[in-house]
Every structure is written in structure tokens, then in C-alpha cells.
Amino acid sequence: MDLHAIAPHIPRLRRYARALAGDQHAADDLVQDTLERAINKRHLWRPDSDLRAWLFAIMHNVFVNQLRARSAHPEAALADDDLPPVPSAQGARLEIRDLESALALLPPEQREIVLLVGLEQFSYAEVARALDIPIGTVMSRLFRGRERLRTLVTGALPAPALKAVK
Amino acid sequence: MKVTEHELHAYVDEGLAPPARREVEAHLAEHAEDAARVQAYREQNAALRAAFDPVLNEPIPDRLRRIDTTRRSTRIAVAAGWLAVGAAVGWFAHALVGVRGGLTPPSLARQAAIAHAVYSPEIRHPVEVGAAEQEHLVNWLSKRLGAKLKAPLLAAEGFELVGGRLLPGPGGAVAQFMYQDARGKRLTLYVTRVESAQRDTAFRFSQEDRVAVFYWIDGPFGYALSGEFAKSQLLEVATAVYKQLNP
Structure with a gap:
């Protein structure tokens, strides 16, 4: 297994990373770190296993480490203050303009699962393996994440725009 | 019969066998609120793909x-x-x-x-x-x-x-x-x-x-x-x- 084996998976890793990280630069940093770690740890990959699932599992670990590093560095964490606050009142909800800003408001552990299932079409069992958590946890985070996303988005979009989403 | 939260989401994600799927559909026909949620979750998935699928076609840096x-x-x-x-x-x-x-x-x-x-x-x-x-x-x-x-x-x-x-x-x-x-x-x-x-x-x-x-x-x-x-x-x-x- 080498860069050539991994290359076909790069577009999907980028798609997921873009949705997870928000902006293109941060997303490609995430992909780059993932690819580097995959190359460095290629001896750990079992040839009979699913390479795509393995790469997504690595990306999950890299993502979690980045979040930890960010919360350990207050100056970097300041960036989080740029995000709109979690809406509590009807009026605040109107601030959330679209799906992407709503996604950014989900807790990362819910965002990951909403995306792996909804965007990457992983089964619940595949998500559980990639994230190394029980399937019950996958489901409860998925349910909460989807419901939160729903209230965020329906609060933000006027009725005609909702139709356009279809 | 009562449909679980799990079944509603599995229905959205097309992870149900036909008999279970029919049960959920029967439930949704009578429970407008659950039907609206299922619809919203499906729209979420479609919106996610519409928003991020274009990344698949971008040139790789x-x-x-x-x-x-x-x-x-x-x-x-x-x-x-x-x-x-x-x-x-x-x-x-x-x-x-x-x-x-x-x-x-x-x-x-x-x-x-x-x-x-x-x-x-x-x-x-x-x-x-x-x-x-x-x-x-x-x-x-x-x-x-x-x-x-x-x-x-x-x-x-x-x-x-x-x-x-x-x-x-x-x-x-x-x-x-x-x-x-x-x-x-x-x-x-x-x-x-x-x-x-x-x-x-x-x-x-x-x-x-x-x-x-x-x-x-x-x-x-x-x-x-x-x-x-x-x-x-x-x-x-x-x-x-x-x-x-x-x-």
C-alpha cells in the first residue's frame, strides 16, 4: 500500500474534511495530515481490510487531535469566538444563514457522525468501527445531531428556501 | 405498533428491510410530526451532498x-x-x-x-x-x-x-x-x-x-x-x- 493506492480516496476524504472543518484550507490541512499519517503507518494496514474505512478512521484521529491542540492553545481557540453563538431565542436563529453555518454549530462528535452517515453513506456499524465507539453511541449522536441541525436550519430558512433545498 | 427512533433514522438511511420499511411507512402516514422529521432528515442528507459533492470534482492540490x-x-x-x-x-x-x-x-x-x-x-x-x-x-x-x-x-x-x-x-x-x-x-x-x-x-x-x-x-x-x-x-x-x- 502506498500513495498510489490511497490516491483514489483523496476526493472523498476532501469532501468529508470540507464539511467537517468548514473552510478549504483547514480541510486540506486535515487531509494532508491524514495522508501523511497513513503513509507513516502503512505497515498497520491489513491488506484484506477496507482501505477507505481505515483512512476515515485516521482522519477522525487527526481531527480529534487537532481539536485537543486547539483547546490547549487559547489564542487559537479564539477563532471559535467568530462563530455565531448557539441560538437560544427565535431571533438568534435567524442569524444562521445556511447549512454550513448550522453544521459548524453542531458539536464536533455529532457533526462527524451526521456527515459520515448523511454525506459519506457509511452504515452505523462502519461508523462505529471507524470512530471506535459503540454503535449505540453512534446512533444517539446521530439522532441528536440531526435533530439539532433540523431546528437550526428550519429556524434559519424561510419557507420558500426550504423547498429549494430538496 | 410503536416505531423507534432508531427505525425512523434507519428508514431515512435506507437501512431497513422491506417489512420494517412498510411498518415505518404505515406509522408515518398517521404521525405527521414524525413524517415531517423524516422528510427534514432526508432533505438534510440531500443538502449535504448538494453542498459538498462539488468538492469531488475539484482538482487535487x-x-x-x-x-x-x-x-x-x-x-x-x-x-x-x-x-x-x-x-x-x-x-x-x-x-x-x-x-x-x-x-x-x-x-x-x-x-x-x-x-x-x-x-x-x-x-x-x-x-x-x-x-x-x-x-x-x-x-x-x-x-x-x-x-x-x-x-x-x-x-x-x-x-x-x-x-x-x-x-x-x-x-x-x-x-x-x-x-x-x-x-x-x-x-x-x-x-x-x-x-x-x-x-x-x-x-x-x-x-x-x-x-x-x-x-x-x-x-x-x-x-x-x-x-x-x-x-x-x-x-x-x-x-x-x-x-x-x-x-
Whole structure:
């Protein structure tokens, strides 16, 4: 297994990373770190296993480490203050303009699962393996994440725009 | 019968066998609120794909095509044993070459060697600002390069700072720090800004005529340490420089 084996998976890793990280630069940093770690740890990959699932599992670990590093560095964490606050009142909800800003408001552990299932079409069992958590946890985070996303988005979009989403 | 939350989501994700699917559909026909939720979740999935599927068709950035496995965490070790590691990573060396735009690493070494060759023989004007005004020197060069610089202390390696100067480079302003040993033999540290997309690299070596150069990229800067020294001695100094810049 080498860069050539991994290359076909790069577009999907980028798609997921873009949705997870928000902006293109941060997303490609995430992909780059993932690819580097995959190359460095290629001896750990079992040839009979699913390479795509393995790469997504690595990306999950890299993502979690980045979040930890960010919360350990207050100056970097300041960036989080740029995000709109979690809406509590009807009026605040109107601030959330679209799906992407709503996604950014989900807790990362819910965002990951909403995306792996909804965007990457992983089964619940595949998500559980990639994230190394029980399937019950996958489901409860998925349910909460989807419901939160729903209230965020329906609060933000006027009725005609909702139709356009279809 | 009662439909569970799990079944509602599994229905959205098309993870139900036909009999269970029919049960959920019967439930939804009678429970408008659940039906609205299922509809909203389906729209979410469709909206996610509509928003992010275009990424699949974007050209893949060069930096993801050439993955360098010798980054920060492993770099000190690599510096110590870079010859051995060089052979080990050779098998995918094709992935390492071809830095896009700006100052590519080989030309970084070349430019640094030329600057070294031009200024290090100077007796009267080797630098613009001398080591006596070190603080001013560093602040001035930092300002011109647009990022905080540091002049490493190399006394333990037998070199003292002579001073520094500002140079024109392919990508704008370049800083050059000059050091000399007890016999007056000089080495220069050439520091240039690199494209933000360019990632850290391991030490690389280039022999430019009589000038030996170790060069690397670290954060916003490309560094090149040049001198007419043996490779092993220069590597020792380069390692010290790197450690001081990454305490």
C-alpha cells in the first residue's frame, strides 16, 4: 500500500474534511495530515481490510487531535469566538444563514457522525468501527445531531428556501 | 405498533428491510410530526451532498499529491540520520518533488549559496547591521519579512553573530544572518518567506560549488544555512539552528 493506492480516496476524504472543518484550507490541512499519517503507518494496514474505512478512521484521529491542540492553545481557540453563538431565542436563529453555518454549530462528535452517515453513506456499524465507539453511541449522536441541525436550519430558512433545498 | 427512533433514522438511511420499511411507512402516514422529521432528515442528507459533492470534482492540490512523511514530529531524528532516512523514503521520492510556485527548495539552496558567496568574503561591509545592534537587526528584518524572526545563538557550535542584511529574493525581502568562527570562517543563514501552502520539510543538502547548503522549510519560512564547511559540521550547526527556532 502506498500513495498510489490511497490516491483514489483523496476526493472523498476532501469532501468529508470540507464539511467537517468548514473552510478549504483547514480541510486540506486535515487531509494532508491524514495522508501523511497513513503513509507513516502503512505497515498497520491489513491488506484484506477496507482501505477507505481505515483512512476515515485516521482522519477522525487527526481531527480529534487537532481539536485537543486547539483547546490547549487559547489564542487559537479564539477563532471559535467568530462563530455565531448557539441560538437560544427565535431571533438568534435567524442569524444562521445556511447549512454550513448550522453544521459548524453542531458539536464536533455529532457533526462527524451526521456527515459520515448523511454525506459519506457509511452504515452505523462502519461508523462505529471507524470512530471506535459503540454503535449505540453512534446512533444517539446521530439522532441528536440531526435533530439539532433540523431546528437550526428550519429556524434559519424561510419557507420558500426550504423547498429549494430538496 | 410503536416505531423507534432508531427505525425512523434507519428508514431515512435506507437501512431497513422491506417489512420494517412498510411498518415505518404505515406509522408515518398517521404521525405527521414524525413524517415531517423524516422528510427534514432526508432533505438534510440531500443538502449535504448538494453542498459538498462539488468538492469531488475539484482538482487535487499539489500538496496532497506529494506527501512528505518527514514532518515536524520526526524531523530532529531525520536530521540526525538523514542519509539513512533518505534512502528509506527514496521509494516514494517522486511524491516529494515539484513544489509549486515561489521559491522551490533547490532554488532556495542556490539563492542562499549565491548570497553567501557574494557577501561572506566582504572584509569591511559583510553586514548592514552589526551584532552590536542585534535587537534592532532582528526587529528590522522581521518587519521587512512580515513575520517574527530570530537570530539563533551559535556560540556553543563555535560561531558568533556578525550581523545581518536585507536582500532581494524571488518572493520579496530575504534576511541574511552572518556568523563566523574563531578563525574568521563564515556561514550565513538565509531566511525567506514561503507560500503558506508550502509545508515543512526535512533537512536537505545541496553542494553549490564550494558552498555546502542545508536547507529546510519550517512554518512561514524557508531556511538555508550555507558555508564552506564539511557536510557533517554544517549539519551540526543546522541542527542547532533548528532546535533554537523550535524550542
